[in-house]
Amino acid sequence: MTESSVAVDPPASAHSPADAPASALAATDSLTASQARGTLIQTLEQAVDAVVVIDARNCVTLFNASAEALWGRPRAEVLGRNVSMLVPRGIRAQHDSYVDANRDTGVNHIVGTSREVVIERSDGSIRWGSMSISKVYAEAGVLYTAFIRDVTHEVKRREERRLLSLAVNETDSAIIVVGVDGRTIYINDGFTRMLGYGLADMYGKVPSTVVRGRYTDEKTLEYIKARLAARESFRVEILVYDRCGKPLWIQAVVNMVIDEYGACTNMVGVWTDITNTKMHEVLQQKVLSAMAREAPILDVMMLICLEVERIAPEIVTSICSIDKQGRLSTLAAPSLPHDYISAVDGLVVGADLHACGITGLDGQPLVFADISASSCLAPFRALARAGGLAAYWSHAIRSSDGRLLGKLTFYYREAREPDLLHRRLVDVSLNLCALALEREASKENIRRLAFYDSLTGLPNRAFLIAHTESLLASAARTDHTLAVLFIDLDRFKHVNDSLGHPAGDTLLCEVAQRLKGCLRAFDFAGRLSGDEFVVVLSPCGEEEARALCERIMAALHEPVTVGSTTLTPTASAGIAIFPRHGHEMNTLLLHADMAMYQAKAAGRHRYAMFSAELNRVAQDRLKFETALRNALASDELQLHYQPQVCLSDGSLHGVEALARWRHPEFGVVPPDRFIPLAEEGGFITELDHWVLRRACRQLAEWRAQWSRDAGADPAAASAAIPHVSVNVSPTSFCDRRLPGLISRTLTAWGLAPGDLVLEVTESVLLDAASGGLATLGEVHRLGVGLSIDDFGTGYSSLSYLHRLPVSELKLDKSFVRELESDEGARALACAVMGIGASLSLDVVAEGVETDAQRTILLAQGCEVAQGYFFARPMPAAELTAWLRSRLAQSVG
Incomplete structure (x- = not known):
């Protein structure tokens, strides 16, 4: 029914020998022709195979029950219609030509042909049939009878066998089947591709006797034999060799084939090449895991060598590091002779370049197929021969940025060059070695960052304390004394301010070098922070500590050139002795620090030994600082106000707000004691903000009271107290939030900006780096x-004074005090008046206590003064009474 079918013999159950249909149609003694035809039709109807009969017009005249089942169509749907409806849609166009071709095959009553055809059922499913066609001559004309046997199952089984064979032979895995005696009976094409052996090479042989090699593990072979003998399935990894002798690692999975009686008939092995996996997953995983566990670098390198030698036992592995001077140092070489390692260690890359096995800057590997024939390895030839080494292959280990870190070397026990396995091992191992060495360098760098000062290279505070604690423990066990020196450079900030921070850094580095030059064998020096250094002298008593301290201070006092400037640095030092002044490092540091401050207070460039009195002073200082913090937090401080008087007419120029502190235990604490305490304690800004807010609030309250008394006349209220002056520390001017605080405070109390004057010291003007000048401008x-307080006592430069945004100068009381007796003081005061006049700045003289001083200042052109001669600082209520009294006197 289709020209593309493959002919097969018709089934015996479907039709008889060639002449059977003709004789069935002939007349017989017992049957008429009609009866014979009916018998034939009945026979065809009952046939097991499908039967389809068509006439000369290709119409179906018979479609038996088996055909109905095969096509899934009832005969009523088929009979009388063109047979093409039974042909798959894709080939219906060729059906009639196929039938016509069969008509011309002969003139016999029956001509048989056979082939496999595709059956497309009514539901669209596909089956296969083996079809034979007979050509029959009947009274009605030529009939074509097709017998179709359902061979779908056979076709599927045949296709499955084809695909199974294809899968078995096209897989990358090697498949081997052995009998119960362990001898090979089948291998697939993958086995031949992997190992190079054909079936003729393997048939009848035990596989292990063919693929074993020099370094195949015997214990693993014994394990395999035991499992095979026990008829147990198993999985194993083993090193085998191909037909050319190349080693490769395989994973063998062996399963038993059991028949229906439970007996083992065969064993099937699937071998997978895991050479790359062995390197990338096993070797890499083990090494990375070791690094993740923070294993020491020597352990990591030893692991790499051992794993390489396990994967490729014919290799002897060595890993060396190369330091900054180019010297070799063996990190791991578990199988290399010790004499050979000793000969290689210490060689210098460059001078001993060939001996090291490192080529030029390109870092290409250097291969010696035969060590005994290489002249450049002559010094090591005897050692290599004694160690059984014949060939040598070396690679440079380089960092990610190309720096030379070390070398990886493979040695061989026979004269040969590396194969593909070895090249893969090198690729993996080089990456792991580079990673481990770079990581070690990073760890060392992190360690230096964590424990060493990046500028001077000296140990930092953390390392200093940790190391000294171990020294203290040792000194305690041996009953030795130990000295801690706390050294602080004098006026270091002035170097940074005048010459810049790079100059300061240069000075710190020079100090560090001089300190190290003064140390003895077991002494130790470190940098705490800024310009603070610590020296630990061990062992050392008090007198020896004094002598060594004097030597260190003398060394530091030597001139040092910084750029174009020559400096002669000085330092102040404090000494604390273990165990007399403390038993642990933090205590000794604290006590040495106290002694250093004592030395600095005594005049700088000195040293002092810690004493109990210093400790008492420190305790009192801490107690005072705590009390001051509490007083500020609980609003226990007070403001007193001192009038500033116009000398020409005695009117009020303004008032200065001054902080006062009366403590229940300490009594009245003077400002010159608690103000520095706040500065050193780091809360002077909080104190400044409190004074600012309280002074503005008080000025607003005064004006409100004056307005009520003056009949709500704001001008009279403002004239009564024109402004309030507040001292602000340089630290507060470093805070860029100060202008915002001032603006919000003035707004909150309804004051104008001109109602407030801030008094600043000249240090704010000098410290451009801190941001104080920018804040001043805002x-x-x-x-x-803005007023410059204590003018004349600092370091102001007159060259830029006229550019500063100040409106007032305050002549320091030290000049005023000597006006009556010292011509020089009068000259300086007169000069300040001249500066103020020339720059249109008000000058306020402080500390006026006598009428004579007032007279001199007035004669010199001073317009405003304050001091005990006019009024002492007083609380707000007393200042109110003082103002009312003056107002009453002026009215009277």
Whole structure:
């Protein structure tokens, strides 16, 4: 029914020999022709195979029950219609030509042909049939009878066998089947591709006797034999060799084939090449795991060598590091002779380049197929021969940025060059070695960052304390004394301010070098922070500590050139002795620090030994600082106000707010004691903000009271107290939030910017790096007055004074005090008046206590003064009474 079918013999159950249909149609003694035809039709109807009969017009005249089942179509749907409806849609167009071709095959009553055809059922499913066609001559004309046997199952089984064979032979895995005696009876094409052996090479042989080699593990072979003898399935990894002798690692999975009686008939092995997996997953995983566990670098390198030698036992592995001077140092070489290692260690890359096995800058590997024939390895030839080494292959280990870190070497016990396995091992091992060495360098760098000062290279505070604690423990066991020196450079900030921070850094580095030059064998020096250094002298008593301290201070006092400037640095030092002054490092540091401050207070460039009195002073200082913090937090401080008087007419120029502290236990604490305490304690800014807010609030309250008394006349209220002056520390001016605080405070109390004057010291003007000048400019732009306090005692440069946004100069009381007796003081005061006049700045003289001083200042052109001669600082209520009294006197 289709020209593409493959002919097969018709089934015996479907039709008889060639002449059977003709004789069935002939007349017989017992049957008429009609009866014979009916018998034939009945026979065809009952046939097991499908029967389809068509006439000369290709129409179906018979479609038996088996055909109905095969096509899934009822005969009523088929009979009388063109047979093409039974042909798959894709080939219906060729059906009639196929039938016509069969008509011309002969003139016999029956002509048989056979082939496999595709059956497309009514539901669209596909089956296969083996079809034979007979050509029959009947009274009605030529009939074509097709007998179709359902061979779908056979076709599927045949296709499955084809695909199974294809899968078995096209897989990368090697498949081997052995009998119960362990001898090979089948191998697939993958086995031949992997190992090079054909079936003729393997048939009848035990596989292990063919693929074993020099370094195949015997214990693993014994394990395999035991499992095979026990008829047990198993999985194993083993080193085998191919037909050319190349080693490769395989994973063998062996399963038993059991028949229906439970007996083992065969064993099937599937071998997978895991050479790359062995390197990338096993070797790499083990090494990375070791690094993740923070294993020491020597352990990591030893692991790499051992794993390489396990994967490729014919290799002897060595890993060396190369330091900054180019010297070799063996990190791991478990199988290399010790004499050979000793000969290689210490060689210098460059001078001993060939001996090291490292080529030029390109870092290409150097291969010696035969060590005995290489002249450049002559010094090591005897050692290599004694160690059984014949060939040598070396690679440079380089960092990610190309730096030379070390070398990886493979040695061989026979003269040969590396194979593909070895090249893969090198690729993996080089990456792991580079990673481990770079990681070790990073760890060392992190360690240096964590424990060493990056500028000077000296140990930092953390390392200093940790190391000294171990020294203290040793000194305690041996009953030795130990000295801790706390050294602080004098006026170091002035170097940074005047010459810049790079100059300061240069000085610190020079100090560090000089300190190290003064140390004895077991002494130890470190940098705490800034310009603070610590020296630990061990062992050392008090007198020896004094002598060594004097030597160190003398060394530091030597001139040092910084750029174009020559400096002669000085330092102050404090000494604490273990165990007399403390038993642990933090205590000794604290006590040495106290002694250093004592030395600095005594005049700098000195040293002092810690004493109990210093400790008492420190305790009192801490007690005072705590009390001051509490007083500030609980609003226990007070403001007193001192009038500033116009000398020409005695009117009030303004008032200065001054902080006062009366403590229940300490009594009245003077400002010159608690203000420095706040500065050193780090809360002077909080104190400044409190004074600012309280002074503005008080000025607003005064004006509100004056307005009520003056009949709500704001001008009279403002004239009564024109402004309030507040001292602000340089630290507060470093805070860029100060202008915002001032603006919010003035707004909150309804004050104008001109109602407030901030008094600043000249240090704010000198410290450009701190940001104080920028803050000063922002405050000036608000409209707030600015006054330079204690003018003349600092380091102001007159060349830029006229560019500063200040409106007032305050002549320091030290000049005023000597006006009556010292011509020089009068000259300096007169000079300040001249500066103020020339720059249109008000000058306020402080500390006026006598009428004579007032007279001199007035004669010199001073317009404003304050001091005990006019009034002492007083609380707000007393100042109110003082103002009312003056107002009453002026009215009277």
